[in-house]
Amino acid sequence: MARSSLTRDEVLDAAASLVRQRGPAALTMRGLAAELGTAVTSIYWHVGNRESLLDALVERTVREMGAIRPAGRTPSERILSVARILRRELRGRPHLIAMVHERGLTERMFLPAQQALVHEVHAAGLRGARAADAVRAVQFQIVGFLLVERNRERSPAQHPAESELWDPAAAPDDPALARALGRPADPERLFLLSVRALVTALLAPPPQAPGTAPRAPRTAR
Incomplete structure (x- = not known):
């Protein structure tokens, strides 16, 4: 049964996990929907098409790479x-x-x-x-x-x-x-x-x- 609720962040988390484990080629809208237990239409609703999803993943990666906090006394x-x-x-x-x-x-x-x-x-x-x-x-x-x-x-x-x-x-x-x-x-x-x-x-x-x-x-x- 498809999930009744889903957030954009959950979609991006699952997509990033798929890419991290198997590479961008493994990221399909149908495969992502199956991973999340939802309908493909729900994925499109939250992130648009596959290119929009990839753009969102790239933007999030760029933001995450900015979280650098130096440590040390000198x-x-x-x-x-x-x-x-x-x-x-x-x-x-x-x-x-x-x-x-x-x-x-x-x-x-x-x-x-x-x-x-x-x-x-x-x-x-x-x-x-x-x-x-x-x-x-x-x-x-x-x-x-x-x-x-x-x-x-x-x-x-x-x-x-x-x-x-x-x-x-x-x-x-x-x-x-x-x-x-x-x-x-x-x-x-x-x-x-x-x-x-x-x-x-x-x-x-x-x-x-x-x-x-x-x-x-x-x-x-």
Whole structure:
């Protein structure tokens, strides 16, 4: 029996779940109606046709990606928290993110994360082009790392595997390195390591030109 009441948010929740699990191709109005236990006409009433439904899903994804709340005591810690949140959110909804990209809204989706990063690089004392470069470097690092992760996850089983390629005999001068490279990579640890190193370098004071006196440290007013 069809459900007597249904809300737009419930329709969008169910549609997002279908896309998240099986991709946009699995999202049909008939399949969505069956998932919700209602008539197809009810779906059209709440969200319009399939294209309107996809547009609504994209808009909602863009809004959800804007809910970034940095945490930490220092700009460096808060930038790292933005990076972790953004990676987690992107990994959690790959099909929906692909839909956002296809509709030309990727830059708008990233804007809240960029604004959060701008706030933190300003707090660290960066301004102008240097601040812009820092924001983009962190953003590119997050997205690039994520693309590498997905490529590794989707790739077929490798023969020989990394553990076989890095037998300790392959690096007799550094067997500890060989053992480490022979173990599976820990993406979370590597992500934090790479972003932390990048942020430390970006926020470091610029090198002094030869022959110039070092700047006096800022004092709190």
